[in-house]
Amino acid sequence: MLNPFAKLRRAGVVGMNRRNAEYVLPNNPRKLYPLVDDKCVTKELALSAGLNVPDLYGVVRAPHEVRRLPRILNKQDSFVIKPARGSGGNGILVVSGRLGDRFRKPDDSLIALDAVFFHVSNILSGMFSLGGMPDKALVEYCVRFDPVFAEIAYQGVPDIRIIVYKGIPVMAMLRLPTRESDGKANLHQGAMGCGVDIATGTTTTAVWKNRSVDRHPDTMQAISGVRIPGWKELLRQSAMGYEVTGLGYLGVDFVLDRDRGPLMLELNARPGLAIQVANLAGLRPRLEQADDVAGRLQTNEERVVYAMQTFGA
Amino acid sequence: MNKFQYRLLVAILIFSGFSIFGYKVWVLGFPFFPEQTSPFWKVEAHVRFDAQDGPVKVRLQTLNRVPGFVVTDEHYVGGQFGVHSLESDGNAAAVWSRRNASGKQDIFYYAILRPEPDAEWIPSQNVPGIVDPVFSDAELTAADALLSKAGRESADLETFVPLLMQALLHPESDPNAAFLLRETDSRLDAVNMAVRMLHLAGIPAQSVHGIMLETASAATVRHWLEIHDGTAWRMFDVANARFATPRNFVPWWRGHAPLLATTGAGNPSVRLSVVKDTMSALGNVSARLSSTNSALLDYSLLGLPVRAQAMYHMLLLIPVGALVLVVLRNVVGFSTFGTFMPVLIALSFRETELLWGLGLFSLVILLGLAVRLYLEHLKLLLVPRLASVLIVVVLLMAGISIVSYKLGMPRGVSVTLFPMVILSMTIERISVVWDESGPWQAIKQALGTMGVAVFTYLVMINDLVGHLVFVFPELFLVLLAVTLLLGRYTGYRLLDLVRFRAFLK
Numbered sequence: 001m002l003n004p005f006a007k008l009r010r011a012g013v014v015g016m017n018r019r020n021a022e023y024v025l026p027n028n029p030r031k032l033y034p035l036v037d038d039k040c041v042t043k044e045l046a047l048s049a050g051l052n053v054p055d056l057y058g059v060v061r062a063p064h065e066v067r068r069l070p071r072i073l074n075k076q077d078s079f080v081i082k083p084a085r086g087s088g089g090n091g092i093l094v095v096s097g098r099l100g101d102r103f104r105k106p107d108d109s110l111i112a113l114d115a116v117f118f119h120v121s122n123i124l125s126g127m128f129s130l131g132g133m134p135d136k137a138l139v140e141y142c143v144r145f146d147p148v149f150a151e152i153a154y155q156g157v158p159d160i161r162i163i164v165y166k167g168i169p170v171m172a173m174l175r176l177p178t179r180e181s182d183g184k185a186n187l188h189q190g191a192m193g194c195g196v197d198i199a200t201g202t203t204t205t206a207v208w209k210n211r212s213v214d215r216h217p218d219t220m221q222a223i224s225g226v227r228i229p230g231w232k233e234l235l236r237q238s239a240m241g242y243e244v245t246g247l248g249y250l251g252v253d254f255v256l257d258r259d260r261g262p263l264m265l266e267l268n269a270r271p272g273l274a275i276q277v278a279n280l281a282g283l284r285p286r287l288e289q290a291d292d293v294a295g296r297l298q299t300n301e302e303r304v305v306y307a308m309q310t311f312g313a
Numbered sequence: 314m315n316k317f318q319y320r321l322l323v324a325i326l327i328f329s330g331f332s333i334f335g336y337k338v339w340v341l342g343f344p345f346f347p348e349q350t351s352p353f354w355k356v357e358a359h360v361r362f363d364a365q366d367g368p369v370k371v372r373l374q375t376l377n378r379v380p381g382f383v384v385t386d387e388h389y390v391g392g393q394f395g396v397h398s399l400e401s402d403g404n405a406a407a408v409w410s411r412r413n414a415s416g417k418q419d420i421f422y423y424a425i426l427r428p429e430p431d432a433e434w435i436p437s438q439n440v441p442g443i444v445d446p447v448f449s450d451a452e453l454t455a456a457d458a459l460l461s462k463a464g465r466e467s468a469d470l471e472t473f474v475p476l477l478m479q480a481l482l483h484p485e486s487d488p489n490a491a492f493l494l495r496e497t498d499s500r501l502d503a504v505n506m507a508v509r510m511l512h513l514a515g516i517p518a519q520s521v522h523g524i525m526l527e528t529a530s531a532a533t534v535r536h537w538l539e540i541h542d543g544t545a546w547r548m549f550d551v552a553n554a555r556f557a558t559p560r561n562f563v564p565w566w567r568g569h570a571p572l573l574a575t576t577g578a579g580n581p582s583v584r585l586s587v588v589k590d591t592m593s594a595l596g597n598v599s600a601r602l603s604s605t606n607s608a609l610l611d612y613s614l615l616g617l618p619v620r621a622q623a624m625y626h627m628l629l630l631i632p633v634g635a636l637v638l639v640v641l642r643n644v645v646g647f648s649t650f651g652t653f654m655p656v657l658i659a660l661s662f663r664e665t666e667l668l669w670g671l672g673l674f675s676l677v678i679l680l681g682l683a684v685r686l687y688l689e690h691l692k693l694l695l696v697p698r699l700a701s702v703l704i705v706v707v708l709l710m711a712g713i714s715i716v717s718y719k720l721g722m723p724r725g726v727s728v729t730l731f732p733m734v735i736l737s738m739t740i741e742r743i744s745v746v747w748d749e750s751g752p753w754q755a756i757k758q759a760l761g762t763m764g765v766a767v768f769t770y771l772v773m774i775n776d777l778v779g780h781l782v783f784v785f786p787e788l789f790l791v792l793l794a795v796t797l798l799l800g801r802y803t804g805y806r807l808l809d810l811v812r813f814r815a816f817l818k
Contacts, residue, residue, distance in 0.1 A: 004817065005805050011816045017643055018803040090748075118692075125694045134695075189750065210815055277815050 012282025019273060023287065027166070027248025028269050035245045036267040039084045039138055046264055049244045051237055054263050055141040060120055069120060070113065078142040081120060083128040083135045089184045091128030093119050094142060143263060146256035148229060154178050154218040159185050160196070160234065160254045163271055163283065166294040167242035168303045169235045170286040170311060172196040173278040174203055179218045192216065193278030194223050199312025201231025205280045234262045235304045241267050243300065286311055323794045330790030337785060342430035344594035347780035351594040354526055357586045358422040362578035364414035369577040374566035375422055377405035380435035382426045382563065383601045390421040404566045426563060427601045434558050441517030441541035446509035455489040456510050470542055475554045481507050504536040504551055505569040517541035522572065523564040524585055532585040534572060535562065595784060614783060627660065629782040630773040634659055636792055637769045639799050646808030649762040650742045657732050659770035665727040667770060671763065673713065673728045680709050681740040689744065703737040
C-alpha cells in the first residue's frame with residue numbers, strides 16, 4: 001500500500017487533530033473543564049448524582065490546615081492521599097496500614113507522620129499539579145482491589161478507562177501496571193492496555209509497548225477472556241459521567257473494589273487515544289454511529305443498552 | 314462554527330494577499346527574488362569653459378520629464394558657482410552664475426535614469442498649434458521656394474519631410490537652403506529651421522534633442538522632429554531621415570534653445586556621457602517610487618526609518634516561524650516544550666549562528682537542569698523555585714560569556730541573546746517532564762524542541778523568505794489563511810504512523 005495512512009483510515013483510527021477539532025472542541029465547552037480538573041469538585045458532583053466514588057475522609061486546602069491531618073487520619077487504618085489537580089498518577093501516597101506511630105506503604109516500607117505532613121505540603125505547593133498551581137490534598141478511602149485481576153496485574157492499580165461520547169460508552173480498556181511502568185497505569189510509561197468488549201466486559205486484545213501480546217509480561221498469565229464483574233453497572237455509571245458534567249467527549253476511570261464494586265476515580269475531558277491501540281480498533285466508526293443515534297436515546301439505560309448491542313466485539 | 318464564513322474568510326484573505334502581491338510584482342516591478350538587479354543609466358554633462366575675469370552665466374538644459382524613465386539623483390556640481398534650476402516651455406534648465414570668475418572652469422550635471430517596467434515611447438502631449446515662423450521677406454521667398462520644391466517632389470508627409478530635411482542638412486546643394494542657413498552650420502539650427510518651415514507650411518512641428526542610451530563617454534546629441542499629422546504626433550529621426558518610434562532615446566530638451574548657453578565664458582564646450590549600471594532591483598523600485606511620491610511606498614515598511622526597518626526584518630520572520638511550527642506540530646506531530654519556544658530559540662540562533670547557538674543553548678540548559686535537579690531536593694515552592702532558576706540562568710550566561718571571551722572565543726558572548734526567561738521556563742518544564750515521565754521522555758521532548766528550532770531557523774534565515782515577507786507583507790494575509798486552514802486540519806499527523814503502528818501490521 002503506497003499510502004501508509006490508508007490503513008489507519010480504514011481502521012477508523014482517530015488522530016490527535018481529529019480528536020481535538022471534531023470531538024473535544026465542539027463537545028467539551030471550556031467552562032465545564034473545572035468540573036473535571038479538580039477531583040474535589042468531581043467527587044461532589046458524582047456523589048450528588050449517585051455515582052460510586054471512594055469515600056472522602058478529608059480535604060487539606062491550605063498549609064495551616066495540615067495540622068488537622070492527624071484528626072482525619074485517626075479513624076483510618078488505610079487511606080490514600082492525592083492531589084486534587086494531579087496528573088498522570090503523580091503525587092499519590094498510599095497507606096495500607098499502621099504500625100505503632102508509623103504508616104505502612106503497600107511495598108511494606110514504613111513512613112512517619114512527619115513524612116506524610118511533608119508530602120501534603122508538597123501537594124499544596126503545587127508540585128504535582130498541572131502548571132504548578134497551588135493545590136488541595138484529598139484523603140480518601142484506599143481501594144481494596146477486586147481479586148479478579150490478581151493474576152494479570154503486577155503491583156499498582158489496574159483501572160478501567162471508558163470513553164463516553166454524548167452519553168454513550170463507545171470503547172473501554174483495562175490498564176494493567178507492569179514492573180516496567182513502576183505501578184503506574186499510563187501506557188506510554190510501560191503499562192499494558194487491554195481492550196475490553198463493550199457488550200460483555202471481557203478482555204480481548206492486549207498491547208504492551210505498542211506490540212500485540214497475549215500474556216502479561218510479569219505474571220505470564222493469559223490476558224484475554226477475563227470477565228469484569230458488574231459490567232453493565234460499570235457502563236451505566238460511566239454514562240452518568242456525561243449527565244453529571246455535560247462533557248460530550250469524556251474519559252471515565254474506574255477501579256474495582258472488593259467490597260464496594262466499581263468506584264469512579266476521575267473524569268478526563270481530553271482522554272488519550274491509546275485506547276484504540278489497546279482495542280486494535282478505531283474510534284471513528286463508533287463515534288459516528290453514536291452521533292447518529294445520540295439525539296434519539298433519552299435515558300442512560302437506553303444509551304447503555306444501545307452501546308452493548310452495537311459495539312460488541 | 315459557520316463553515317461558509319470560514320471558507321469565505323480564507324478565500325478573501327488568499328485573494329487579497331495574492332492580488333496585492335501580484336500588483337506589486339507585475340505592475341510596479343517589485344523584485345520577486347532578493348538578488349534581482351535592474352539596470353539604470355548614469356548620465357553626466359560636463360561643461361568646460363574659460364572664465365574671462367568677469368561675470369559668468371552658464372545655462373545648461375537638464376533632464377525634465379523623460380517618457381519611460383524616472384529621473385532621480387540629480388546633482389548640480391558647480392564649485393563656487395551659484396546654481397538655480399528653472400523650467401520653461403516644458404524644458405528644465407540649470408543656471409550657474411558667478412559675479413567674477415577666471416581661468417578654466419568645470420561644471421557637472423549628474424542624473425540617474427531608471428527605466429520603468431515595460432515602458433514604451435509616449436508621444437508628446439502638447440496641443441498642436443501653428444506659430445508665426447518670423448521670416449524676413451527674403452527668407453520667406455527662399456523658404457517658399459524650398460517648400461514648393463520639396464512639395465513638388467513628394468507625395469505626402471511621409472516623403473515630404475525627408476526631402477525638406479535633406480535640403481536643409483546639405484545647404485550647399487540648394488541656394489535657398491544655403492541662404493536660410495547662411496549664418497550657421499550646426500545641425501541644431503538646421504533642425505530648428507525645419508520646424509519654422511513646417512510651421513510656415515501649416516504643419517505643427519517641434520524639435521526634440523536628446524541622447525541615445527548606450528554607454529558612451531562622449532555622446533552625441535540626436536535630433537528628432539515631432540510632427541503632427543493631423544491626428545497624432547509622429548517622430549521623425551533626423552539622423553536616419555525616416556519616421557520611427559524612438560528606442561533607447563532620451564529626450565533632453567525641446568525647441569530651438571541650445572544645450573549650453575553661456576555669457577562671459579570663452580571656449581564653452583559640453584560633453585555628455587552615459588554609463589550603464591546595475592543595482593539591487595528593490596533599491597531601484599523604491600528610489601523610483603519615492604521620486605513619484607507613491608503612497609504605496611510611503612505607507613509600506615520601506616518608508617520606515619532604517620533602524621525600524623531592521624527591526625521589522627526580524628519581527629516579520631516570527632509569523633513565518635509560527636507557521637512552520639504549526640506544520641511541524643499539527644501535521645508532522647512533533648511535541649515541543651512550550652508552544653512558541655522553538656521560534657524564539659530560532660530567532661536567537663539567527664544572531665548567534667547555528668552551531669554556536671546550539672552549543673550555547675544546550676550548555677545553558679544542561680547546567681541549568683543540573684542546578685534545577687539539585688533545587689528539587691530543597692523542596693522549594695513554585696515561584697521562588699522559578700525565580701531561583703532564572704537567577705542561576707543569568708549567572709550561567711554571564712559566566713559563559715566571560716569564560717569564552719577570556720578563552721578568545723568572542724562568539725560566546727552572544728549567549729546573552731537567548732531569551733533568559735524562556736530558558737528558565739524550559740529548564741523548569743524539562744525537569745517536570747523528567748520527574749513525571751522519566752528522563753527518556755524529557756530528552757526526547759528536548760531534542761524535539763531543538764529539532765523544531767533548527768528547522769524553523771533554517772526556514773527563517775532563507776534569503777528568499779526574508780525578502781518576501783519584508784517587501785510583500787501582504788503575503789501574511791495568505792499566511793494567515795493557511796494557518797486558519799491548518800486550524801481545521803483533522804487528518805492524521807505523520808507521527809501518528811508511529812503512534813498507531815500496531816494498526817499497520
